[in-house]
Amino acid sequence: MKHRSLEIIRDEHSSLAAMLQSMRMLVARGPRDNPKNFFDVLRAMLFYIDEFPERLHHPKETELLFPRVLKAVPELGVAVARLDRDHEYTEKAVRDIQHLLLGWELLGESRRETFTDAFDRYVNLYLAHMQLEEKEVLPAAEKHLTEEDWQAVDAAFEKNCDPLTGKFKPEPMYDRLFTRIVQNAPAPIGLGQG
Template structure:
């Protein structure tokens, strides 16, 4: 079901944000970090969110508003998705500058990384704590069938799926390591 896939993707995102939080703590302790791994995470969050995750959520939100009336929190989510995409692109540019050996003050990068993590986490929390429970409470089986029929995209995840994309090999390996760390 669509809601389970969305929640599973949220779980993936939370895991990636935890890796970024670990990198942030490393920077604050003045340890070197792997910026290319940070770049892969940001790239994955940007690409997967824009192409798969947010469009799927937007189907739910539009359907909800059409059939259950206006909800200010839900009305704002599509705009929030656009703002998140823009913030992610901006942060990705900073990471890319670092990878290209541009001088980026550590304090500025640290603040931007912290803001990026916080913004992403707040968005996920809003959806998980308020939006999705409301939708689950009100949607009928027919509603779920209707939204499912609107989603025709492939859901092969390039990091967490069966086939790992070449550009995410390092990230997929790090995710597998973190799975072992939490066992």
């Protein structure tokens, strides 16, 4: 049986990986001759990560999915503990990176390397995190969770409606955010050149 939450989780992982790839390309190119756009779009992308994956996606995994998987497959304890630690790290790290970006923008090139080092660590951890979930936790969930488990997990994830998956319109309060990202971020997320 196909479970809606697995599709949502994978869609959200895919859109986040594309976002991180776009950000990585943007950071590698740097501000060039348009620093205002560069810093604006990076700030918007980091804000998106804080608003959607950090506040909607991760809590549902940590509070609903992971405990059920752990109960059904206790041998995944090390993996689940790592994923939970990653969630704690990324929630704080995205805000720290926003602060480092502001430092680079306002204080200049002397702050660039500090930002890029922290950003690279963050992206690498995030990509490894999603890979671990998709290789170990999601297949175990698919195989071992009960129908009752799936009802609770599906109901929670169906409320996410992340517009960057391409399947939902943004809520009106997020229109400006998503317009800024899509119009100014480089592909694969946006239409801009960065």
